[in-house]
Amino acid sequence: MLYQLYLVTVLVACVDSVVSAQNFSLYAYGTGITSGLQLFYGDGQAYVGTSAPSFLSQAVNITLSKSDDGTEFVASPNGTVDWTSQPTMYVDTTDGAMNAVGFVAGNETAPDGATVTGFGLYGGWAFHRDDSSSIEMKFIASPTNETDVYLVKWNAGGTKSADDVAIALRTMAPVAISS
Numbered sequence: 701m702l703y704q705l706y707l708v709t710v711l712v713a714c715v716d717s718v719v720s721a722q723n724f725s726l727y728a729y730g731t732g733i734t735s736g737l738q739l740f741y742g743d744g745q746a747y748v749g750t751s752a753p754s755f756l757s758q759a760v761n762i763t764l765s766k767s768d769d770g771t772e773f774v775a776s777p778n779g780t781v782d783w784t785s786q787p788t789m790y791v792d793t794t795d796g797a798m799n800a801v802g803f804v805a806g807n808e809t810a811p812d813g814a815t816v817t818g819f820g821l822y823g824g825w826a827f828h829r830d831d832s833s834s835i836e837m838k839f840i841a842s843p844t845n846e847t848d849v850y851l852v853k854w855n856a857g858g859t860k861s862a863d864d865v866a867i868a869l870r871t872m873a874p875v876a877i878s879s
């Protein structure tokens with residue numbers, strides 16, 4: 701009996717550490733933007749930046765983990781929020797769309813054309829994959845009116861503004877360069 705209890709404890713401990721090891725943060729890399737801006741949650745949308753912009757009522761850094769089925773990115777706040785459930789990331793892959801990447805909580809519905817499934821990591825690079833398509837990495841950083849803060853969009857063939865930047869979202873944190 702004691703032995704069995706011990707075994708169960710060890711197994712649970714293993715599962716726990718595997719699950720928490722799967723949490724990751726995402727950082728943006730692209731030409732013309734500060735390298736490694738961290739992705740955060742802001743009023744239901746995904747932003748990358750150094751700090752929370754004043755125009756958001758709720759902004760919080762997040763770690764992401766994969767859902768049980770393995771193709772959803774579920775957010776956990778790194779800070780105090782009043783969420784009753786964990787928001788899940790979505791992209792709008794409608795042909796010709798160029799919409800913000802966002803999050804839906806349990807009792808909300810994603811906007812028309814948006815999907816919460818199909819996400820994954822490929823060697824630490826975030827991708828989305830439709831049923832019919834191959835792996836795609838079409839993230840865009842769209843400048844806001846605050847320095848070093850960008851709204852993250854998904855480019856499904858829409859028209860890019862001149863100051864929009866194609867970015868890779870990676871789990872790799874930027875290397876601090878001391879001056």
Ligand SMILES: *[C@@H]1O[C@H](CO)[C@@H](O)[C@H](O)[C@H]1NC(C)=O
Pocket residue numbers: 738740750751752759760761
């Ligand atoms: C995320 O964390 C960084 C470093 O701790 C902090 O400077 C920044 O303000 C945080 N961003 C948000 C949206 O809370």
Ligand SMILES: *[C@@H]1O[C@H](CO)[C@@H](O)[C@H](O)[C@H]1NC(C)=O
Pocket residue numbers: 719720723763764765774775776777786
């Ligand atoms: C990791 O993800 C799990 C499941 O979403 C969550 O419960 C936990 O708080 C997360 N841990 C961190 C450090 O964010």
Ligand SMILES: *[C@@H]1O[C@H](CO)[C@@H](O)[C@H](O)[C@H]1NC(C)=O
Pocket residue numbers: 725761762763778
């Ligand atoms: C979470 O917050 C702690 C304390 O401020 C900080 O050390 C850590 O880097 C943060 N992690 C993320 C993913 O923002």
Ligand SMILES: *[C@@H]1O[C@H](CO)[C@@H](O)[C@H](O)[C@H]1NC(C)=O
Pocket residue numbers: 784807808809
């Ligand atoms: C979701 O649930 C929260 C807390 O119960 C509630 O405040 C919010 O209005 C609900 N949202 C929707 C879209 O039903």
Ligand SMILES: *[C@@H]1O[C@H](CO)[C@@H](O)[C@H](O)[C@H]1NC(C)=O
Pocket residue numbers: 755844845
């Ligand atoms: C900055 O942009 C946000 C979001 O578009 C807007 O709500 C806010 O009024 C703008 N602030 C200024 C100072 O233009």
